[in-house]
Amino acid sequence: MSEITIDGKVCKARAGLTIAEVAKANGIYIPTLCNYRGLKPVGSCRVCTVRVGGRYMAACTQIAVEGMVVENTAPDLEDMRRSILEMLFVEGNHMCPTCEKSGNCELQALAYRYQIMAPRFPFQFPVRQVDASAPKIVLEHNRCIQCQRCVRSIQTEDGRRIFVPQNRSRRRKIGVDPRLVSELTDEMALKAMDVCPVGSILRKEVGFAVPIGQRKFDKKPIGTEIDEEITR
Amino acid sequence: MAQEKDIILRHPKDPSALLDIIRDVQDHFGHVPEEAVARVAAHLKLSEAEVRGAVTFYHFFSLTPRGASTVYLNDSITSRMKGRTAVAKAFEEEAGCRFGEVTADGLIGLFSTSCIGMSDQEPSAIINGVVFTRLTPLKVKHLVKAIKTGKPVRDMVTAWGDGANQSDLVRSMVSNNIRKKGPVIFGPFESGSAIKNAVARKPEDIIAEVKKSKLLGRGGAGFPTGLKWEFCRKEKSDMRYVLCNADEGEPGTFKDRVILTEMPQLLFEGMAVAGYAIGAREGLLYLRSEYAYLRNHLEAVLEGMRRENLLGNNIAGSGDFSFDITIALGAGAYVCGEESALLESAEGRRGEPRNRPPFPVQTGYRNRPTTVNNVETLCTAAKIILHGAAWFQSMGTARSSGTKLFSVSGDCERPGVYELEFGLTVQELLDIVGAKDAYAVQVGGPSGTCLSRQDFRRRFAFEDLSTGGSVMIFGPWRNMFEIVANFMDFFIEESCGWCTPCRVGNTLLKGKLEKIMAGRGSAQDLRDLEAWGKNIRALSRCGLGQTSPNPILSTLQNFRELYEEAIDRHKEFVPDFDLGEASLEAARLTHRQPIMGETSHE
Numbered sequence: 143m144s145e146i147t148i149d150g151k152v153c154k155a156r157a158g159l160t161i162a163e164v165a166k167a168n169g170i171y172i173p174t175l176c177n178y179r180g181l182k183p184v185g186s187c188r189v190c191t192v193r194v195g196g197r198y199m200a201a202c203t204q205i206a207v208e209g210m211v212v213e214n215t216a217p218d219l220e221d222m223r224r225s226i227l228e229m230l231f232v233e234g235n236h237m238c239p240t241c242e243k244s245g246n247c248e249l250q251a252l253a254y255r256y257q258i259m260a261p262r263f264p265f266q267f268p269v270r271q272v273d274a275s276a277p278k279i280v281l282e283h284n285r286c287i288q289c290q291r292c293v294r295s296i297q298t299e300d301g302r303r304i305f306v307p308q309n310r311s312r313r314r315k316i317g318v319d320p321r322l323v324s325e326l327t328d329e330m331a332l333k334a335m336d337v338c339p340v341g342s343i344l345r346k347e348v349g350f351a352v353p354i355g356q357r358k359f360d361k362k363p364i365g366t367e368i369d370e371e372i373t374r
Numbered sequence: 375m376a377q378e379k380d381i382i383l384r385h386p387k388d389p390s391a392l393l394d395i396i397r398d399v400q401d402h403f404g405h406v407p408e409e410a411v412a413r414v415a416a417h418l419k420l421s422e423a424e425v426r427g428a429v430t431f432y433h434f435f436s437l438t439p440r441g442a443s444t445v446y447l448n449d450s451i452t453s454r455m456k457g458r459t460a461v462a463k464a465f466e467e468e469a470g471c472r473f474g475e476v477t478a479d480g481l482i483g484l485f486s487t488s489c490i491g492m493s494d495q496e497p498s499a500i501i502n503g504v505v506f507t508r509l510t511p512l513k514v515k516h517l518v519k520a521i522k523t524g525k526p527v528r529d530m531v532t533a534w535g536d537g538a539n540q541s542d543l544v545r546s547m548v549s550n551n552i553r554k555k556g557p558v559i560f561g562p563f564e565s566g567s568a569i570k571n572a573v574a575r576k577p578e579d580i581i582a583e584v585k586k587s588k589l590l591g592r593g594g595a596g597f598p599t600g601l602k603w604e605f606c607r608k609e610k611s612d613m614r615y616v617l618c619n620a621d622e623g624e625p626g627t628f629k630d631r632v633i634l635t636e637m638p639q640l641l642f643e644g645m646a647v648a649g650y651a652i653g654a655r656e657g658l659l660y661l662r663s664e665y666a667y668l669r670n671h672l673e674a675v676l677e678g679m680r681r682e683n684l685l686g687n688n689i690a691g692s693g694d695f696s697f698d699i700t701i702a703l704g705a706g707a708y709v710c711g712e713e714s715a716l717l718e719s720a721e722g723r724r725g726e727p728r729n730r731p732p733f734p735v736q737t738g739y740r741n742r743p744t745t746v747n748n749v750e751t752l753c754t755a756a757k758i759i760l761h762g763a764a765w766f767q768s769m770g771t772a773r774s775s776g777t778k779l780f781s782v783s784g785d786c787e788r789p790g791v792y793e794l795e796f797g798l799t800v801q802e803l804l805d806i807v808g809a810k811d812a813y814a815v816q817v818g819g820p821s822g823t824c825l826s827r828q829d830f831r832r833r834f835a836f837e838d839l840s841t842g843g844s845v846m847i848f849g850p851w852r853n854m855f856e857i858v859a860n861f862m863d864f865f866i867e868e869s870c871g872w873c874t875p876c877r878v879g880n881t882l883l884k885g886k887l888e889k890i891m892a893g894r895g896s897a898q899d900l901r902d903l904e905a906w907g908k909n910i911r912a913l914s915r916c917g918l919g920q921t922s923p924n925p926i927l928s929t930l931q932n933f934r935e936l937y938e939e940a941i942d943r944h945k946e947f948v949p950d951f952d953l954g955e956a957s958l959e960a961a962r963l964t965h966r967q968p969i970m971g972e973t974s975h976e
Contacts, residue, residue, distance in 0.1 A: 158950075186873050188873055188915065198912040222913060287869070291776065298421070303420075303421050309431070311866060
């Protein structure tokens, strides 16, 4: 057991836990997006960035070390996180009102929490294809934020990956193995959709089982399960 | 496709062989066909998507044909300064296709590529692995004509460069351009002396000597080499590795290419010394694909060392020290110069950096403690073992011992490689290389800093101007915005795309820069550039992203007046698009004139 402080609050930290895990265990909300319980953190979205001794690090990948003084809610830091969310919005094509994930989407929920009215960046309006060739899922590349949750969580029994990053730079995208994706079971397809924080992986032929307005983040803003003080 | 099967089956059924297999397939077919993807996947028990993911990460691999002769024309700023545009036009006219395309008959493919390490002899290109330097439109005409007659590309090199470039195993037109030899890298060196000296001492003493010398890493980051070796040695493990980072991809640097050409044995002895110090039995030279033309030469040097018992078992009669070196090739990815990305690539995967900690000295190559050192660093360490820490510290400054290799290019009379003691000023270097009226000096490549005249008094040293040695000189007639835009294009292309700020942010920054270059900038745009750049620097995951806004941030600081002149200072804000222009087509179709009080663009 070691101790760190987050915005001045002393937090007990079990050995080997990340800053994000320590914060959660101590009732402090640090926003995360690519991070997912049970999956090895990748630090790709950077929305969990915190400041430790003047240096910026991702709370989801950085192990808490005795004596760390962590800044989490400094206004300039929060603005940097907001800029990350805005980058994700302008990078793709996000039309929330027509999206099956609206109300369950973590990107949308974070945008509400960060009160984003309009992004500071110009929209890029990329031309991206929707891939509906697999029998059980639709891949909506317009909404993908490259969190790699699907990459990490969906594999065949012998360890082959079905969702895999392709290309590099701004052309980077999550591709699927056409053969293996056609063999997805209903259970795996559902898992893939659930693990996706946005509406990029959707089950075919089902949807809108819960009406918009009655979904997870329609009831309570994201993060309130950890940080009850926020009641917007 | 029996042949293809052989190409694949002769490799071990180990996923770490993935890049080697892809390279063989690419070399054989000129691309990686669908059938090959499926067979490689089956051979290594990977999904096809995983194989495609690796192919599409690297610039020199392709899922689609790249032509029987594939031209990769360097697109760095020094290439442009020396006439790249006219050379590219000549290629397009003679070949009959545009860059990014392959001719209809599949004979020639034209592609741009990031800096290939020939900045002192631009414009340069790699055609089927053969390097062509100092290209002119006329030379290009002859080259393309010869390609069309079916002449092998290697036969088109008729005059060779200096030194080992002329040797039978290289036969390259590349020039070393060693302008100044210093005592450390290019000083006298007797074969075997460093290894023999090292194995006669205890490994701990070797580390102590290197620590005492205060040798700092020569790749640019400047981490103390002795400390790195000590960390690595102290990690408990059954195996440890020495990796030499010969992936110098920072535009404007080429000094490692000259070391690999002229002093490869000094490098390999440095790797063996490092191996002895940390307790490793294996070393790996990660060689950038652009330097693959040196591979046979390097393999021959390794073979010679094995014959002399300087590599292999019981080296130099040491009794128990065994060490050998293999060469791994890159495939065109600047980010692989980042040490953890290099490890990923060396293990056969996409070259995407790892999250740290753990650091490579703890968990590196094949999850074992690994020291990753720059080419120049390892050569320097070998010399320190030979001549002692005191000798080394007699050169340079208090905190920056020894000499440094500088790769000098751009607007000067004598571009090339200079070995000079740390501590000289920028102006002193400019005088040595014959740059009479330098206007701007880019130190450390695009990821470094752009200096104006008022900074020419600053010194090259870790305590002032820390650098991997790339020095690009720009005369007063150069358009600084074009230089900055070229650097930003470089980072946009070379970003691995893993993290948001680097993948998205740099494109946004470049868009803002283009707005200013188009004469549509306002005071707000300058503030945005600065704020966005600082965010990308702070939020990015690895060194590439953290330094990628530097071309803009450092010129905003040192050449502020250029930006001030380029914007409309009377306007606080100008929209991203011009309403008048945007509504032109609609106005034309409806035969109506839009009513606008004022368009944003006069």
